[in-house]
Amino acid sequence: MSKFYVTTPIYYVNANPHVGHAYTNIICDCISRYKRIKGDEVFFLTGTDEHGEKIKKAADEAGEDVKAFVDRVGQNFKKLWERLNISYDFFIRTTDVFHIKAVQEVIKALYEKGDIYKTTYHGFYCTPCESFWTDTQIKEAGICPLCGRELEKLEEENYFFRLSKYEDWLKDYLKKNPDFIRPKIRYNEVKGFLETQKLSDLCISRPKRRVSWGIDFPIDDNYAVYVWFDALINYISAVGFAVEGKRFNKLWPADIHFIGKDILRHHAVFWPIMLHALGLEPPRIIFAHGWWKMGEDKMSKSKGNIVDPLVLIGEIGVDALRYFLLREIPVGLDGNFSRSVLLHRINSDLANDLGNLVYRTLNMAEKYLEGKITESSPMPEEFKKAFKGLEKNYISCMDKVEFSSALEEIFKFIGAMNKYIEDTKPWILWKEKKIDCLKAFIYSLLEGIRIVSIYLSPFIPETAASIYRQLGIEKELNLNGIKWGISKEFNIKKEKPLFPRIDVD
Ligand code: MSP
Numbered sequence: 001m002s003k004f005y006v007t008t009p010i011y012y013v014n015a016n017p018h019v020g021h022a023y024t025n026i027i028c029d030c031i032s033r034y035k036r037i038k039g040d041e042v043f044f045l046t047g048t049d050e051h052g053e054k055i056k057k058a059a060d061e062a063g064e065d066v067k068a069f070v071d072r073v074g075q076n077f078k079k080l081w082e083r084l085n086i087s088y089d090f091f092i093r094t095t096d097v098f099h100i101k102a103v104q105e106v107i108k109a110l111y112e113k114g115d116i117y118k119t120t121y122h123g124f125y126c127t128p129c130e131s132f133w134t135d136t137q138i139k140e141a142g143i144c145p146l147c148g149r150e151l152e153k154l155e156e157e158n159y160f161f162r163l164s165k166y167e168d169w170l171k172d173y174l175k176k177n178p179d180f181i182r183p184k185i186r187y188n189e190v191k192g193f194l195e196t197q198k199l200s201d202l203c204i205s206r207p208k209r210r211v212s213w214g215i216d217f218p219i220d221d222n223y224a225v226y227v228w229f230d231a232l233i234n235y236i237s238a239v240g241f242a243v244e245g246k247r248f249n250k251l252w253p254a255d256i257h258f259i260g261k262d263i264l265r266h267h268a269v270f271w272p273i274m275l276h277a278l279g280l281e282p283p284r285i286i287f288a289h290g291w292w293k294m295g296e297d298k299m300s301k302s303k304g305n306i307v308d309p310l311v312l313i314g315e316i317g318v319d320a321l322r323y324f325l326l327r328e329i330p331v332g333l334d335g336n337f338s339r340s341v342l343l344h345r346i347n348s349d350l351a352n353d354l355g356n357l358v359y360r361t362l363n364m365a366e367k368y369l370e371g372k373i374t375e376s377s378p379m380p381e382e383f384k385k386a387f388k389g390l391e392k393n394y395i396s397c398m399d400k401v402e403f404s405s406a407l408e409e410i411f412k413f414i415g416a417m418n419k420y421i422e423d424t425k426p427w428i429l430w431k432e433k434k435i436d437c438l439k440a441f442i443y444s445l446l447e448g449i450r451i452v453s454i455y456l457s458p459f460i461p462e463t464a465a466s467i468y469r470q471l472g473i474e475k476e477l478n479l480n481g482i483k484w485g486i487s488k489e490f491n492i493k494k495e496k497p498l499f500p501r502i503d504v505d
Contacts, residue, residue, distance in 0.1 A: 004035040004042045005254045009263060010049040010092065010234050013073040014058035017080050018306035019325075019337060020260070020292045020299045026322050027289060027331055027403070028258050029086045033458035034398045036087075037478040043251055045238050046081065047092030048074045052227030053127050053206075056213040066213050070095060080309060084318055085461050092238045094215075094230055102237035103230050104218040106278060107204075110161060111219050115277050118220075121158045121203050124151035128302065129262075130227045132203050146262060149302075159205040159223065166273040167199040173272065179285065181268050182401070183332040186261060186288040190268045202270060204229040232271045236280070254283040261288040262298075287401060290334035292325075299337060307337060319460035320346045320499065326403045326459055343504050350499040353414050354452075354463075360421060361445040362470055362494040368430055368438055371472075371492035376447070377440035379484045382423070383448060386416035391482065394455055403459070410455050417448050446471060446490050451482050463498055470495055 008024045011017060025046060032044040050070040059069035074093060081088060092099060110116045124133045126144035132154075137145060144151050171194050174180060174187070181187040205223040206214060214224030233241075235254055240247040259267050264286075272282035291298045294305040312321055324342050327349070329335035365371055379387065390409045397406035429438045450471055457464035457477045464477055472491030475481060 002040050003251060003255075004032070004040045005239065005251045005256075006032055006035075006042065006044050007235055007254055007257050008046040008088075009257075009259050010047040010094065010231055011077055012052075012054060013048045013050055013070045013077070014055050015301045016073065016076045017309065018299060018301065019309050019312070019321075020306075021077075022080065022084060022309045022321075023292060023325050024258050024260065024289065025081060025086045025088075026084060026325055027401075029084070029088075030322075030326055030403060030458045031256070031398070031401065032087055033461060037454065037457060038395075039478065039480075042089070043239070044088045045090050045092060045235070046086070046088045047090075047234060047238070048077055048094070049227065049231045049234075050074065050093055050095045051214040051224075051230055052130050053211050053213070054130055054227075056211070057127070059213075067095070083310060083313060084322065087461075090238055092234050094234060096237075098243065099234060099237040100215050102241050102243075103215050103225055103233045105242045106233055106274070107218050107225065107229075110274075110277055113277065115162045115165065116159055116204070116219075117162070118157060118159050120155065121160075122155050123153075123203075125154050126151050131266075134200055136197065147302075156207055156210075158203045158207070159217065159220070160201040161204045161229070161274070161277075163202045163270065163273055164199045166276055167194065169276060170194065170199075170269065170273055173276075173282065180282070181264075182285060182287045185332070186264055186268070186286075190264065193265070193269070199269070202226075202229070228266055228270065229274075232266065232274060235271075235283070236275075253281040256285040256287055257283050258287050258289065261290060264288050287331070289331050290329065292335050292337045294337055316342075316346060316502065317499070319463045320350060323350060323407075323460050327407045328404070330404050331401050340504065343502050346499060347501050347504070349411060351497075351501045353411060353418060354456075355497050355499040357414055357418050357421075357445075358449055358467060358470070359494075359497045361442065361449060362492050364426055365442050365446065365490065365492045366494055368426070368435075369442060371494075373439065373443050373446060373490040373492075374488070375439060375443065376485045376487065377443045379447075380420060380441075380444050382420045383413070383416055383444065386413040387448075387451075387484075389413075390455065398458070406455075407459065410452060413448070414452060417445055417452075421445070443487075443490075447484060447487050450487055451484070453477065454479065454481050466495065466498060469493065 006028050008028050011021055032042045035042045056066055059066040062069055128149055129146050139145055142151055174191055181190055204226045205217050206226055208222055208224050211224055215230050217223035217225055239251040267286050275282050297303050299306055324345050390413045393409045394406055424441055426441055453464040453467040454477050470493055472493055
C-alpha cells in the first residue's frame with residue numbers, strides 16, 4: 001500500500017465559492033477516490049486562506065469583525081464540499097493556531113540561516129492577487145500583469161526571503177525533473193520565466209500599520225507575514241511540520257499539488273525554493289489546471305459572471321455537475337462553461353447511455369426473472385473489445401490525470417452493452433421462452449453494470465453507490481472487484497431512473 005498525499009489550493013474567504021473553485025476540489029476528490037479504490041492510503045487536504053489585505057477589505061465592506069467574517073464565509077466552503085461529496089481528510093484554516101506556529105518556525109529558521117533580511121522595497125502590489133510585481137515584470141504601466149487591475153505603488157522597509165540565492169538550484173531541479181510541473185505547457189512556462197528573468201528576492205512582510213490582518217512576524221513586532229508566504233506553508237503545517245515528526249516524514253513530500261494556472265509562479269518557484277531552503281524535498285508534482293470561462297472571461301466574482309454551484313446542483317444534481325466538469329475538458333485546458341453544452345452532455349451520456357442502460361436492465365431483471373439472478377455466465381463476445389480497452393487504459397489514464405479519456409473508455413463499454421441489448425432483442429427470447437439465454441443475457445448486463453459502477457465511482461460516487469444498492473450487492477467498491485464473474489447473485493431493488501432527461505428548452 002503506498003501513501004498518496006494530495007492537496008487543493010486553500011481558498012480566499014473574501015467571497016463564497018463558485019464553480020471554478022469547485023472544479024479543483026472535484027479533481028482532487030476524483031483522484032483521491034481512485035487511489036482509495038486502488039488500495040492506496042490517501043491523505044486529501046483542503047482548506048481556507050484567511051489572512052491578508054483582500055480579506056480584511058471584504059470584512060470591512062461587510063461591516064463585520066474580520067475573524068467573525070472568515071469564520072462565517074469559511075463555513076460556506078465546508079458546506080459546498082459536503083454537498084459535492086468531497087472526501088477530504090483534513091480542512092486547514094490559516095488562522096489555526098498550529099499553522100500560525102509553523103509559519104513562525106519557518107521564518108525563524110530561515111532568518112537564523114541568513115536567508116531572510118530587511119531592506120526597502122520599491123515596487124508594486126496587486127491586492128486582488130495579493131502579489132508583488134517589479135518594474136520589469138509589468139507590461140502595461142500601473143496594471144497587474146496577472147489580473148489586469150490597477151497596481152499600488154509601494155516603497156517601504158520590509159523583510160525579504162533570498163529567492164535569488166536558490167535560482168540556480170531551481171533551474172537545475174527543473175532540468176533533472178521534467179515531470180515536476182504538469183502539463184508540459186506549464187513546465188515550459190516556468191522554465192521560460194526562469195530563463196528570461198533574474199529572480200528577485202521575495203518580500204515576505206507587511207508593516208502592521210498598513211496590513212494588520214496576518215500572522216505576527218516572529219522577529220519583528222511591527223510586521224505581519226505576507227499572505228502567500230503564510231499560505232504555502234499550509235501544505236506542511238497540516239501534516240505535522242515541526243511538531244509531529246513521524247507523521248510528517250510519512251506524508252511529506254506531497255504527491256501532487258493541484259492548482260489553477262494563475263497561481264503557478266507561487267507554487268513552482270517560491271514554494272520549492274522555500275522548501276529547499278528549509279532542507280525539505282519539493283512536492284512530487286505540481287499540476288496546474290485551466291480556467292472555467294464564461295465566453296472570453298475567466299469565471300470570477302470580480303467579473304460578476306460566476307455560476308453558483310449550489311444553485312446548479314439544485315437543478316441538475318451533484319453527480320451531473322461533477323461528471324460535466326471532469327468529462328468536458330482535459331484537466332489542464334480551459335473550458336467554456338456553456339449551459340447548452342452542459343445539458344446536452346447530461347442528457348446524452350448520463351440520462352440516455354448510462355441511465356437507460358441501468359434502468360432497462362433492472363427492469364428486465366424484475367420483469368423476466370423476478371429480480372433474482374443466481375447463476376453467473378461468461379462474458380459475451382460482444383463486450384470483449386470495449387472491456388479490454390477499458391481494463392487496459394483506465395489505470396494509465398487515471399494515473400496521468402487524463403480523466404476525460406478514462407470516462408471515454410468507460411462510456412465505450414456502456415455503449416457496447418446498450419448495443420448488445422438492441423442486437424439481442426430480449427423480448428423475443430422471452431416470447432420464445434428461451435429462459436436460459438435470457439438469464440445469461442441479464443447476468444452479463446448486470447455484471448457489466450457492476451464493473452462500470454466501480455470504474456465510475458471516483459467520478460460520480462453517489463450514482464455508483466446507488467447502482468450497487470439497486471443491484472442488491474454490498475461488497476465494497478474497489479478495483480479488486482473488476483474481475484468478471486465474481487458476482488454470485490443479484491437481488492434487484494430498482495429505484496427511479498438515475499438521471500432524468502432535462503428539458504433543454
Ligand atoms: N489563496 C490562494 C491560493 C493559496 S494556495 C497555497 C488563491 N485563492 S483563490 O481563492 O483566489 O483561488 C483558488 C483557486 O481557485 C486557484 O487555483 C484558482 O486558479 C482557482 N480558480 C478561481 N477561479 C477559477 C476558474 N474560473 N476556473 C478554474 N479555477 C479557478 O489563489
